[in-house]
Amino acid sequence: MSGADGGATFLRLLLLVVGAVALALVAPFLQALLSAGLVAYLVAPVNRRLATRLGPTVGTTVTILATVVVAVVPLALVVGVAAEQALAVARTASLPDAAAVQAGLRPWLAPMPELDGFTGPLVDALRMGFRGLLGGVLGVLGGIPGFLVGTVVFLFALFYLLRDGERLLGWLRRAAPLDPATADRLVERTDALLWAAVVGNVAVAGVQAVLTAVGFVALGIENVVFWGLATFLLSLLPIIGASIVWLPAVGYLLLVGRVPAAAVLLVYGSVVVSGSDNLVRPLVMQRGTDLNAAVLVLGIFGGVSLFGFVGLFVGPVILGLAKSLVDVLAGIPDERHGHR
Template sequence: MNRGQSFLLLLIGSVALLTLFVIRPFIEYVIASAILAYVLFPFHVRLSRGLQEGLSNRFRESLARQLGYMLSALFLIVSSIVAVILPLAYISWVFVRDLTEIARGNSDIDVEAIETELAALTGEQIEVGEVLTTVGQVLANTLFGGLGGIVTTALRASVGLSLALFLVYYTLLDGPAFVRWLRQTSPLPADVTSDLVDRVDAMTRGVVIGHIVVALLQALVAGLGLWAAGIPNVVFWTFVMAVLALVPLVGAFFVWGPAAAYLVAIDQVTAGVFLAIYGVLVIAMVDNYARPIVIDQQAHLNPAVILLGVFGGIYSIGFTGLFVGPIVIGVLAATLETFREDYDLI
């Protein structure tokens, strides 16, 4: 390596570190935009082709292709705002409201009834209200840096979401060109690069669709059951189940199981029995049947690894870490697997 190449590599490294420093405050939104664009891209391909065919009769082929890409990207972004971002914003607002109340010791849960039942069973007085307050404070500190950081987080999220939408638009337009550039720039042999890209794609698809989407689906189904049974703070507990549901079979049970027992404890036996039956026949079945159907068989990650990525991601970068953490670990696993098979060293 000559002096010119060494200087150029040093310059690239320095500028890369400076770039990371500049975008660090919004790094989670940058990554989230990449994930959303990844999910939307198959729809973008189909929609843009249809639009190009419709516009080819009125415009030149090159212009029709460009307009098709642009209109498809805009349509998918607007659809994402209506179908994903607005509902997620409302759910986040309700979650933050309920979490704030719980952290301050205010909850619609009949704490006295629970404490009375526990005292009758154990012979000791357990302060359930203090436990709930502590849990709420820990969650608030982990997600927002404390109750005082909620407003700051909300303002930052507004700017971050606006940035993410612009990034999604340009990623949909230029994403394929960027992937081609990565393939051409990679110092690895072409076959190894292709194998690595395919493994990362399969792993990412398996994590996002196979694990996270199923967990969110199971949490929504479970949340519907909690709402029908009359459990308070449904949105808060649905969010908790979305995280716990990443552990197959038992995750969401840690919420709906105690919720059914809580209903029985406050003399709402019918609702408690309904929730228990609903949990066994409906909530558990979502995990048993949906997960094997949607998980890509090429993407095998231990559920414990997924859960570690979820909690580590949330603790490191906030809410979007729910998606980012497992994907980062999945990409690491794909890279190690490629290294093992193509170089036969580990």
């Protein structure tokens, strides 16, 4: 083996060792880094305009501050209100219609045996549940320092991705042993996948959440902020969608004797809320790409199990990119453009 070959082999082994250590260093902050990458992707167009006028550093700083003011603060307020309303929903016994609900359920509960014999086990179960809840609260409080560290990592990563993202992309192009056409194809495919997984799904879920909240307000259903946020989160998941929120609401209206309102909500939910997917998704997907349903399901649930909430968006992108890499290696033409 020549000296040059030996040196190259040593560098490869050194890269493996250093790369493994680098991954171990980054792993605890993977969610913060992935979140920063997604946010940077979304606000990059605004940042480019500001950087042109104000300079890279000042423009990026203004972009981050504007993102916090426009997006993070309102989102935190909505989540806070939704949390309060969630507690109100949990206290069903104090709701005005609780007696009507109990009256509607009584014919179904009448055939059930008395539960007095289960009082002891029920109390024990409630006590254990309370202990678990207390342990969860303490766990959340104990995780605050880690949350603060993750927030710092997120902000720094977001800043440098916005300011130096183009340089990073250029470095990746030069470092990757790919011809320019193949590199361009992978970059374009990644952009389309990100648009579909992030912008497309969020837009559809947002529209369905707003429509659900509007319908609930019109019918006098309380705690609409909580139900709207629940609809948004559930609409991000394939198959489940917004119907898991408005269908039980239809049943609730039937139980309290509001049959006309239940019929209106059934029609409104089926046609307007759930039907909005067929109108909104094609509009937002004009720039992106349609994700196969199986890829979307596996990507979302697998992504959540690996990366937490951010996996809702990262998982489908990773699976879609894996398919694109197979297409490139196998010489399969791009379905959208028909080139190799």
